[in-house]
Amino acid sequence: MTKNVERHVRRVPHLRHLRCIRYERHAWAGCALVALGFASASGLGPHRLWGVVAGAGYAVAALLACGERSRPAARVIAVAGAAVMPLLWSVAAGLGQSEVAVIERSGRLLLTTGSPYVADPTAVADFNPYLPGTALFGVLPGDPRWWLDGAFVAALTAAGLCRARLLACPLVALPFAVSGTDLPIAGLMCLGIALAGRGRAGRAGLALGAAAALKWTAWPALPVALALIAAGRGGRPAVRFAAVSLTTATAAVLPFALANPSGFYLSVVAFPLGLSGTTSPAASPLPGHLLATYAPGGRVVALALLAVSALLIAVSLVVRPPGTARAAAIRLALGLGLAMALMPSTRFGYLVYPLVLGALAYRMRQRGSASAPAVAPVSPSKAEAAA
Known part of the structure; x- marks a missing residue:
């Protein structure tokens, strides 16, 4: 019984970690769909630009989030692709x-x-x-x-x-x-x-x-x-x-x-x-x-x-x-x-x-x-x- 309890205690954090990885991967994938859908639905140029660039950034982040060690990199890519890059592009283009x-x-x-x-x-x-x-x-x-x-x-x-x-x-x-x-x-x-x-x-x-x-x-x-x-x-x-x-x-x-x-x-x-x-x-x-x-x-x-x-x-x-x-x-x-x-x-x-x-x-x-x-x-x- 003691071994079963210890095995269960060791298994719970691992299961939570797997759920976190799966949740983050799905979250970035969902954001990619939202951004691309927004780009196709909006009639404003700045919105379309953001949707395309951000959608690509979210998609890359979703791929990187599949691995444990690459999750921090996925978050950096998500911020860069969804916020920083569209900002730089918009300012440069005057949008x-x-x-x-x-x-x-x-x-x-x-x-x-x-x-x-x-x-x-x-x-x-x-x-x-x-x-x-x-x-x-x-x-x-x-x-x-x-x-x-x-x-x-x-x-x-x-x-x-x-x-x-x-x-x-x-x-x-x-x-x-x-x-x-x-x-x-x-x-x-x-x-x-x-x-x-x-x-x-x-x-x-x-x-x-x-x-x-x-x-x-x-x-x-x-x-x-x-x-x-x-x-x-x-x-x-x-x-x-x-x-x-x-x-x-x-x-x-x-x-x-x-x-x-x-x-x-x-x-x-x-x-x-x-x-x-x-x-x-x-x-x-x-x-x-x-x-x-x-x-x-x-x-x-x-x-x-x-x-x-x-x-x-x-x-x-x-x-x-x-x-x-x-x-x-x-x-x-x-x-x-x-x-x-x-x-x-x-x-x-x-x-x-x-x-x-x-x-x-x-x-x-x-x-x-x-x-x-x-x-x-x-x-x-x-x-x-x-x-």
Whole structure:
């Protein structure tokens, strides 16, 4: 009986290892099919380029993942083929989503007029739906994607989440190569939640305040981090976080809103909500967009559902505030997932927010399991007695 127990104990890790190899191989193969299918279905040149190059990279990674020693190389190939190579090719060819041109133009406007917004936008190309902090990426030399992607990787590294499998995921690799706009915001949100969980209220405020200066999608992270700090550290650190985060975001946004209130409102508020009279190109067939497009009064219904979901998340923060960074990441991922699904003007790319936050929660769970005390091995006599 003792030999059977020992044989079983030795066999379990081996079986788990085989399952991991099989899972990773199938995952890369599935990503290859997704990328190639996306290339054939999309009508945009940058998307087709990404799909072909990334599909080849995923296919090579799937082949390499068949062997134990080649699994690290497979992950490197997946990141290079799905993110790095399409980025280099797109920048060299001058290809990119419209967001890249918007950021470049906002940077030029900031330098020439002092405001990143057109005073009276009419055409889609005139609108800049991002907060003023994003224009800084258009001021920096070179393609904005270098700086956007670099900020994303730096934030993930600081949060302890820079993993090859996350960077190679299609929902991350695609915007990494063709736009990059939402990536630094997602990275800073992860960093802010991680710092808040460690009790670094001031640093968390700086990270999330910087994210809030880039786009409205970062603002839901502020109350979640505030509830986390208040529940775990008390009132004084919570006040410090609120003061730092709001001061950082306000200092970056308010001057431009006051300098050009009409352009700021039309671009940053009215246009994303579909209230400007100009249709946004963000039109992925998610529930909010389908309601706004096909249901009578659907836009009002979608906005009402969006408001109700935000209210429910806010109530949950008061009734049951998150006690750990992992719980806060899950709560924020849920709230943003609902918001992205219910927004009248939305993109599948916005799902990168709940994805990255979910990866942060999963990573924290792994760390918690790794730091848990090991279970004492059962002696042969006890094993025989139990049998």
